[in-house]
Amino acid sequence: MTKQAALASSGTARKVSSKQLREIIDAYSMLLPTILGVLIFFAIPLAISLYLSFTNARISTPVSAATFVGLTNYGNVFKDSNFYLALRNTLIFSAATLVLSILPAVVLAVLLNEKIRGQAFFRALFFIPVVASVVAISLLWRYLLNLDFGFVNYAMSLVGLPRIPWLTSPDWALLSVILVFSWKTVGYNMVIFLAGLQGISRQLYEAASIDGATRWQQFTRITMPMLSPTTFFILITTLINCLQIFDVPYALGYGRSTTIGPADSMLTVVPLLYREGFISDHMGYASSLAWVLFIMIMGITFLQFRISNRWVNYE
Amino acid sequence: MTGQVLQRPFERWLAYAFLLIAGLIMTFPFIYMILASLKTSSEVVQVPPRLLPETLQLGNYLEVINIVPLGTQLVNTVIVTAGVVLGWVITSVLAGYAFARLNFPGRDLLFFLYLGTLMVPFAVIIVPMFKIMVAFGWVNKLTALIVPWIFTAYGTFLLRQFFMGIPKDLEEAAMIDGASRWGILFRVVMPLARPAMATLATFGFLYAWNSFLWPLIIISDPSRKVVSQGLIDLQALYAVRVDLIMAGSVLAVLPTLVVFLFAQRYFIEGVATTGLAGR
Numbered sequence: 001m002t003k004q005a006a007l008a009s010s011g012t013a014r015k016v017s018s019k020q021l022r023e024i025i026d027a028y029s030m031l032l033p034t035i036l037g038v039l040i041f042f043a044i045p046l047a048i049s050l051y052l053s054f055t056n057a058r059i060s061t062p063v064s065a066a067t068f069v070g071l072t073n074y075g076n077v078f079k080d081s082n083f084y085l086a087l088r089n090t091l092i093f094s095a096a097t098l099v100l101s102i103l104p105a106v107v108l109a110v111l112l113n114e115k116i117r118g119q120a121f122f123r124a125l126f127f128i129p130v131v132a133s134v135v136a137i138s139l140l141w142r143y144l145l146n147l148d149f150g151f152v153n154y155a156m157s158l159v160g161l162p163r164i165p166w167l168t169s170p171d172w173a174l175l176s177v178i179l180v181f182s183w184k185t186v187g188y189n190m191v192i193f194l195a196g197l198q199g200i201s202r203q204l205y206e207a208a209s210i211d212g213a214t215r216w217q218q219f220t221r222i223t224m225p226m227l228s229p230t231t232f233f234i235l236i237t238t239l240i241n242c243l244q245i246f247d248v249p250y251a252l253g254y255g256r257s258t259t260i261g262p263a264d265s266m267l268t269v270v271p272l273l274y275r276e277g278f279i280s281d282h283m284g285y286a287s288s289l290a291w292v293l294f295i296m297i298m299g300i301t302f303l304q305f306r307i308s309n310r311w312v313n314y315e
Numbered sequence: 316m317t318g319q320v321l322q323r324p325f326e327r328w329l330a331y332a333f334l335l336i337a338g339l340i341m342t343f344p345f346i347y348m349i350l351a352s353l354k355t356s357s358e359v360v361q362v363p364p365r366l367l368p369e370t371l372q373l374g375n376y377l378e379v380i381n382i383v384p385l386g387t388q389l390v391n392t393v394i395v396t397a398g399v400v401l402g403w404v405i406t407s408v409l410a411g412y413a414f415a416r417l418n419f420p421g422r423d424l425l426f427f428l429y430l431g432t433l434m435v436p437f438a439v440i441i442v443p444m445f446k447i448m449v450a451f452g453w454v455n456k457l458t459a460l461i462v463p464w465i466f467t468a469y470g471t472f473l474l475r476q477f478f479m480g481i482p483k484d485l486e487e488a489a490m491i492d493g494a495s496r497w498g499i500l501f502r503v504v505m506p507l508a509r510p511a512m513a514t515l516a517t518f519g520f521l522y523a524w525n526s527f528l529w530p531l532i533i534i535s536d537p538s539r540k541v542v543s544q545g546l547i548d549l550q551a552l553y554a555v556r557v558d559l560i561m562a563g564s565v566l567a568v569l570p571t572l573v574v575f576l577f578a579q580r581y582f583i584e585g586v587a588t589t590g591l592a593g594r
Binding site: 020022023024026027028030031033034035037038040041042044045046048049052057059062063104107108111112114116122123124125126127128129131132133134135136137139140141142143144148149151154183186187188191192194195240243244246247250251254269270273274277278283286287289290291293294297298 | 327330331333334337338340341342344345347348351359360361362363364405406409410412413417418419420422425429432434435436437438439440441442443444445446447450462463464465466471495496497500521524525527528531532542543546547550551557560561563564565567568571572574575579582583586587
């Protein structure tokens with residue numbers, strides 16, 4: 001309490017009344033669990049993580065026993081062919097997922113926003129994959145995409161298409177990760193788009209149709225610009241999530257060996273980090289990988305904000 | 316329901332057809348999963364596949380609960396999820412209220428610092444978090460899956476926004492009657508915040524139920540694992556028993572579907588209004 005009182009008096013020059021003091025004490029007692037939690041489980045780990053990235057830390061040795069190795073780990077990241085493979089896979093995955101989880105979401109949201117029966121029903125239907133366990137649906141898709149007995153290849157054979165080695169060929173494996181993740185995410189994006197659409201005033205469309213605008217013109221001149229803040233939000237959050245993807249490639253791609261997908265074709269940055277840190281026991285190296293990823297995410301997000309004022313339309 | 320109106324019946328039918336096909340793509344895999352979980356191990360890999368099982372193999376569920384042990388792991392997941400959800404709601408209500416209504420030095424700075432934590436990927440703190448769990452002796456304990464994860468900047472933000480929207484008059488009236496800040500929070504504000512708390516709880520539920528990377532690192536004892544890990548073990552050990560893998564997957568998905576069915580409004584409103592998932 002004395003510490004809080006001291007904080008209060010240093011923060012405000014004027015004399016603190018007992019009522020104000022009471023409020024400060026209440027506030028800090030309400031925040032106490034959060035402050036302690038963030039310190040122990042976030043702030044301190046963050047600092048240790050930065051430190052470890054300059055050491056040769058191991059699983060079994062305590063943090064204090066790690067030897068300082070300078071920038072070696074960071075140098076190794078950029079010499080590691082696995083890192084470039086993971087980076088390439090992560091970027092391809094992210095770019096493709098942006099398209100495949102956002103475009104269908106816009107179309108579905110626009111359709112649902114019409115005066116259509118069963119809007120709530122369809123909305124709930126599309127949301128089911130969002131709430132389902134990621135590992136469970138990944139295993140489900142492992143079954144559906146199986147080369148020999150999977151339903152997808154069977155359905156394709158019915159319309160005369162060839163069988164595809166979705167999960168067993170390095171050429172197709174990453175596409176499978178993209179399809180499964182997009183399938184899971186599209187309903188989530190759709191709900192956000194639908195909320196954005198419902199915020200657009202109906203009068204805009206009425207005025208436009210009186211002026212003789214076609215449906216397509218209404219979409220490109222009203223819907224698209226009015227929806228751009230929503231689109232921007234979804235782009236930012238989807239990309240941040242994609243760059244950190246772990247569970248779908250891991251659950252779809254792990255097998256008897258430690259590779260993620262055939263010839264590591266599903267390996268993205270976070271699974272690589274997990275493998276380096278917790279299987280190969282290179283914790284220092286894993287920490288430096290994490291910081292490279294962090295800086296990359298910050299950089300890409302910053303870039304998106306810089307570009308956004310060219311196309312995002314705030315009222 | 317704003318937006319353009321589909322006047323021509325042809326357009327209307329086209330829209331329905333498209334929505335139905337999309338709905339089928341989203342839900343058919345789940346139906347196929349349930350049907351597969353009720354087939355024999357040879358039926359499930361039969362080519363060409365038959366949709367319906369010859370006879371219902373309900374025994375698959377019993378078998379899967381015993382071999383992995385998925386039953387224990389489901390109980391673990393329920394305990395972890397309940398703990399995380401409860402923790403999320405308690406810490407977020409307290410911190411959210413302090414940030415929304417109380418005047419204290421450092422308020423805005425603390426709030427923005429807390430929001431800033433959302434920018435940092437989980438992968439960055441994963442190695443030191445493991446070291447801290449070792450130091451605490453929490454490796455292979457469910458505590459490690461609960462306690463570190465009950466603090467959420469997202470939830471605090473959500474409830475702060477909600478509390479700021481409640482008229483101050485109510486609190487002032489209670490204050491004049493001599494109620495303390497804590498009394499006001501518990502008796503006046505929290506009853507009003509039920510919808511926001513429900514939204515937060517649904518996100519906490521999804522977050523905890525589906526967590527995977529962290530349990531993978533911290534739990535190796537099969538009787539302490541959560542259901543996501545159990546499924547991975549099932550796939551690793553019994554890859555040929557697709558019937559069992561599907562039964563296990565149904566067990567992992569079913570609780571979330573039931574919760575979604577009952578709390579649908581909170582899920583969808585939560586996503587729509589905040590546009591953020593609890594990650």
